[in-house]
Amino acid sequence: MKPTYSKYLTLSAFFLTYLFISCGSNEPIGGSAGNVDEVNPEVTSIVLSSNSNTVNLNDTITLNLVTNTGEQVTSSAEFYLDGVSISSNSYNFSSEGTYVFTAIYDGLTSNELTFTITENNSNELTSITLSSNLSSYYINDVATFTVTGNDGIDYTDEASITLADGTILTGNTYDTTTQGTFTFTATYNSFVSNETLINVLPSPVSFQKNVLIEDYTGTWCGWCPRVTYGIKLVEEETENAVPVAIHVGDAMEVAGVGPLVSYFNPSGGYPFANLNRTTSWNYPEPNNIGQVINFTNGGADLGISINPTLTGNTMDIQIEVKFGIDYSLAELALVVYVLEDDLIYDQSNYTSGYSYGSADPLVNFEHDYVFRASLTDLFGDPIPQSSTTADNIFVQNITTSVPSNVSDSDNLSVVAIVVNSSGNGTPGSSNSAINVRSAYFGETQDLQEL
Structure with a gap:
């Protein structure tokens, strides 16, 4: 241990020197303290x-x-x-x-x-295990493999993965180009893994993707023509949009529509438009046409056809839903609406700059796609899970009378929506539309397979 008295000698000498200097200068006390040699602490342990x-x-x-x-x-x-x-x-x-x-x-x-x-x-390596990210793939999917030792270490980069025919993979992925069952093993040093089987299925059927626009509106709503005009612009760009005008608080309101309105428009603000039931159409709607059209891009995993006929006052409607993939673990439901075009009512109008002009009201305004009735529960009737397997076609036949609130049956159309009915309308459920289709009476449709 270093003797401690040397510290005191050093500090005493410094103090005397510092005192002498400070008495003969204008430096404030402490001004030259930076010249003191620091004393290192002792190492004791x-x-x-x-x-x-x-x-x-x-x-x-x-x-x-x-x-x-x-x-x-x-x-x-x-x-x-x-x-x-x-x-x-x-x-x-x-x-x-x-x-x-x-x-x-x-x-x-x-x-x-x-x-x-x-x-x-001991974590000495004694075995390796080969696993894949999935057990079943569609043609053109990529299977990814992992090689793990019993010691918990990932040996994927150092291992060789081999198909049963002797083909050694480049890396740890396999491009599924052929339907069938394929067996793989991995080797690392002298260790050989288990056999891992993957199933490659035919490419799933894909369908045209359509977008549902539910417009919550009313003739009293002065800002609502803005959404109506937005729908007009969408229809000029695509045939794959299905508008539904759900009126509230005017002569076109349908009794019993309240639960739908309160669920999807809980704030009660108008106008209000949803895309595929659960996505708000961004304000101002006429400036956000692209948001709607984006919902029609790519393919859908199920397709819908509607073939409705009208005989006198009787509606016969056949709806088919074909599933491109297996939905049997999901809870799907079918919603069926009856709509009417060409209903003439004055419309309040606070908008300007759109094609309707600034007149208020818009006298004898034509209202289209007006919701007149739901032939199912507003949130959908369940589709049996046994009917939602890949390549299966679910058929729903409906025979009923024309709704009593319809003004002209020649202007009627039918909308069919398949929704994810998880929770069936209870808070927190999805209720998003997977696909949608509309048809006028007398129209014949296919399933829009791509």
Whole structure:
């Protein structure tokens, strides 16, 4: 240990010198304190640690030594195992037993580090397992494989993955170009994995994707013509949009529509338009036509056809839904609306800059796609899960009278919507539309397979 009296001599000498200088200058007291030599704290102890607290048979540890002042002194220390000097600060546990490490630096002895190694805590590699990210794929999907050792280490990059015919994969992926069942194994050093089977299915049928626009509106709503005009612009760009005008608080309101309105328009603000039931059409709607059209891009996993006929006052409607993929684990429902065009009522109008002009009201305004009745529950009637398997066609036949609130049956159309009915209208459920279709009476439709 260093003698402590030297500190006092140094400090006393400094104080006298400093006092002399300060008396003959204008420097404030403390102005030259930066010239004092710092006194390093004493090293009184050393702490030994390792890079890992958990070690197994055949693991290597690295020892580290630090003084109580925080100085790293590993390279200047001597290390001991069970009291015997070892040549470096790293050690490999090649056999079972109890190991006690210490270190000495500048006459100081460290704490002890003790490790007990048994075969039970050995993570020696003895086997590898091959797994795939899925068990079934469609043609042109990519299967991805992983090779994992019993020691928990990922050996995918170092392993070879082989198809049953002897083909060795490049990397850990396989392009599924042919239908069938395929077997794979992996090898790493002398280890061979389990066999992993994948099933490659035919490419699923895809269908035209249509978008549902539900416009919550009323003749009293002066801003509602803005959405009506937005729908007009959408129809100029695509034939794959299905508008529905749900009137509230005017002569076209349908009794019993309240639960639908309160569920999808809980704020009660108007106008309000939803896309596929659960996505709000962004304001101002005429400036966001692209948002609607984007819903029609790509293919849908189910297709819908409607073939309605009208005989006198009787509506016969056949709806078919074909499933391109297996939906049997989902809860799907079918919603069927009856709409009417060419209903003439004055419309309040607070808008300007659109094709309707700024007149208020818009006298004898033509209202189209007006909701007149739901032939199912507003949130949909369940489709049996046994009917929603891949390539199956679910058929719904409806025979009923023309709704009593219809003004002219020649202007009627039918809308069919397949929704994810999880929760069936209860808060937190999805109720999003998977696909939608509309048809006028007398029209013949196919399923829009792509």
